[in-house]
Amino acid sequence: MNGQVPLPRIHGQEEPGGLGRPAGPAGADSGTGTGTGTSTGLTVAAVLRVLVVAAGLAAIGYGIHGLADGRPATNPPNTTAWLIGGIVVHDLLVVPATMAAGFVLGRLVPAPYRAVLQGASVVSAAVALASLPLWRGYGGSADNPSVNPLPYGRNLGIVLGLIWACAAAIIIYRIICTRFSSNGKF
Amino acid sequence: MRPITGLFTGRLPEPPATLRRGPLRANAFPSRLHDPRVASLLGIWLGIAFGVCFLTGLVSHFMQHPPSWYVWPSRPVSLYRVTQGLHVTTGLVCVPLLLVKLWTVYPRLWEWPPVRSVAHALERLSIVPLIAGAVFQLATGIANTAQWYRFRFFFTVTHYWVAWITIGALGVHIVAKLAVVRANVGRGRNSRQHLTDRVSAPEPPGNGLSRRGLGIAVTSAAGVIVVTTAGQWMPGLSGLDLLGPRRPDIGPQGLPVNRTAVAAGVAAAARSPGYRLEVVGPRPFVLTLDELRALPHHESRLPITCVEGWAADATWRGLRLRDLLDAADVPVDATVRVESLEAGGAYRSSEVRPPHARDPLTLLATVLNGAELDIDHGYPARLIAPNRPGVLQTKWVHRVVML
Numbered sequence: 001m002n003g004q005v006p007l008p009r010i011h012g013q014e015e016p017g018g019l020g021r022p023a024g025p026a027g028a029d030s031g032t033g034t035g036t037g038t039s040t041g042l043t044v045a046a047v048l049r050v051l052v053v054a055a056g057l058a059a060i061g062y063g064i065h066g067l068a069d070g071r072p073a074t075n076p077p078n079t080t081a082w083l084i085g086g087i088v089v090h091d092l093l094v095v096p097a098t099m100a101a102g103f104v105l106g107r108l109v110p111a112p113y114r115a116v117l118q119g120a121s122v123v124s125a126a127v128a129l130a131s132l133p134l135w136r137g138y139g140g141s142a143d144n145p146s147v148n149p150l151p152y153g154r155n156l157g158i159v160l161g162l163i164w165a166c167a168a169a170i171i172i173y174r175i176i177c178t179r180f181s182s183n184g185k186f
Numbered sequence: 187m188r189p190i191t192g193l194f195t196g197r198l199p200e201p202p203a204t205l206r207r208g209p210l211r212a213n214a215f216p217s218r219l220h221d222p223r224v225a226s227l228l229g230i231w232l233g234i235a236f237g238v239c240f241l242t243g244l245v246s247h248f249m250q251h252p253p254s255w256y257v258w259p260s261r262p263v264s265l266y267r268v269t270q271g272l273h274v275t276t277g278l279v280c281v282p283l284l285l286v287k288l289w290t291v292y293p294r295l296w297e298w299p300p301v302r303s304v305a306h307a308l309e310r311l312s313i314v315p316l317i318a319g320a321v322f323q324l325a326t327g328i329a330n331t332a333q334w335y336r337f338r339f340f341f342t343v344t345h346y347w348v349a350w351i352t353i354g355a356l357g358v359h360i361v362a363k364l365a366v367v368r369a370n371v372g373r374g375r376n377s378r379q380h381l382t383d384r385v386s387a388p389e390p391p392g393n394g395l396s397r398r399g400l401g402i403a404v405t406s407a408a409g410v411i412v413v414t415t416a417g418q419w420m421p422g423l424s425g426l427d428l429l430g431p432r433r434p435d436i437g438p439q440g441l442p443v444n445r446t447a448v449a450a451g452v453a454a455a456a457r458s459p460g461y462r463l464e465v466v467g468p469r470p471f472v473l474t475l476d477e478l479r480a481l482p483h484h485e486s487r488l489p490i491t492c493v494e495g496w497a498a499d500a501t502w503r504g505l506r507l508r509d510l511l512d513a514a515d516v517p518v519d520a521t522v523r524v525e526s527l528e529a530g531g532a533y534r535s536s537e538v539r540p541p542h543a544r545d546p547l548t549l550l551a552t553v554l555n556g557a558e559l560d561i562d563h564g565y566p567a568r569l570i571a572p573n574r575p576g577v578l579q580t581k582w583v584h585r586v587v588m589l
Contacts, residue, residue, distance in 0.1 A: 049361045056361070059354025060315055066347035073340035074347060082337055083348070086321030087314070094285065095292060102394075111393035118395040119403035126282035126407035127414070130328065131429040139334025139431075144446045144562075146437030147333050155428035159414055163406075 120167035215293040223370040223386035242273035260545040263572040271419030274495025282407035319352030418496040434498035438560040467514030492576040504551035525585040536578040
């Protein structure tokens with residue numbers, strides 16, 4: 001894999017340590033994309049940016065209006081709770097869980113194999129999350145057996161088994177490569 | 187122009203440095219995966235995926251709530267199968283894309299100073315509806331395909347309006363981040379590094395996942411999700427459909443059901459010997475079930491294509507809708523309404539516009555896969571038309587009315 005060899009630092013900018021270059025004339029900053037540093041006034045690109053932002057804000061307003069106007073179907077308090085809940089669950093549950101998993105992997109697994117386990121964990125977590133209601137047995141209705149009809153726990157097991165079999169194969173391959181290269185047989 | 191721009195981009199005073207603790211510290215997130223190039227590449231794919239979801243979602247929305255200008259053809263037969271299948275599959279693929287993208291840019295949540303200028307504050311604020319909307323759309327979409335209703339709003343309407351919020355916030359976000367993307371992606375990116383201070387540094391050595399490794403992991407996750415779910419609509423893949431909420435061949439008569447006769451409250455009315463089919467037009471008439479069966483039947487091979495993203499092929503036999511309409515002297519350019527025995531509900535009836543009403547494949551079907559229609563498939567008669575969502579293929583039909 002790449003990234004094992006120290007590469008020369010070209011830009012020398014440590015991300016949070018400060019801006020890597022002096023700010024533009026109008027305090028040009030990274031995030032807004034407005035700071036191209038030119039003072040030629042309104043270019044086509046600038047007009048286009050303003051139009052897209054205006055259209056974007058209009059779409060947001062249209063959506064909010066639709067939600068407010070669509071009562072009772074849209075149930076705005078409940079919709080708002082779910083909208084904010086998504087951010088809360090991500091920031092307070094998904095991120096800490098990912099950090100914890102990364103921390104544990106970093107402690108337990110040596111370097112050349114850690115990446116494989118991390119990669120397999122990403123794939124496993126994504127597959128499990130995308131099918132969460134199915135293997136947890138949520139949803140569906142008793143009178144309609146054609147909804148969620150499969151043995152999803154078993155199926156998820158099969159898929160995860162295949163993912164980790166691939167991971168194991170890559171790890172074994174890496175072990176063999178390391179042995180051979182350290183014995184000087186390459 | 188200058189003073190106005192200055193108002194937005196002028197630097198605000200920095201908060202005292204003593205506040206810069208915990209995650210706000212410099213280099214609090216040392217992983218080499220928190221990188222603007224990785225974020226840009228993931229952002230491009232995520233942007234494309236959300237664009238596909240939005241457009242295919244609009245197609246489906248307008249099909250169910252057609253404005254007067256919206257003309258949806260009856261051919262190709264499987265167009266809706268593809269647009270809606272893409273909608274759901276692309277949405278599922280967004281799960282790894284979105285979560286990994288959020289991971290790569292997570293340190294930005296703790297950037298210092300928190301606010302540099304008014305423009306910077308607005309840009310950061312626009313992230314809130316974007317992330318809230320994106321997570322909401324994926325979570326509610328996945329829950330709906332599994333018919334898992336823990337929320338207390340009506341799914342289709344709310345999913346539609348939040349889509350506008352999400353796509354609008356995405357537009358703002360793209361404009362805000364275009365400079366970062368251009369400086370980090372593309373062949374000439376080195377010549378565009380002056381556009382921003384967020385330029386990808388060469389990958390430092392490390393023991394964990396490399397940037398390329400992360401790309402491989404996300405691609406693999408997307409691939410596994412597609413392979414194990416797309417079989418619910420894509421012909422030929424159904425054997426690999428391990429984690430889809432439907433299997434195209436599981437259900438009564440080998441076909442899935444979305445809403446049963448019991449759930450629709452029509453089980454008794456549909457089996458009643460007093461059943462009549464009423465066709466209302468310039469020359470209205472009424473048929474008993476025996477009379478209906480005695481009329482010439484035709485066969486159509488058509489898929490049921492559900493808004494929930496599954497599709498299943500079936501062989502239908504029944505009366506051509508256009509023959510019924512001709513018998514009632516309904517003009518060829520007329521729209522008709524097909525009504526079910528259901529007493530109420532959003533899907534009690536559906537409008538059939540001329541392209542579908544006049545299509546020779548459109549049937550009032552009484553036979554499915556060689557046997558009498560199962561009650562859950564709409565016995566005694568159901569509408570089946572090409573290129574049309576399943577919720578509009580009205581079941582338990584008892585009236586056809588010219589509008």
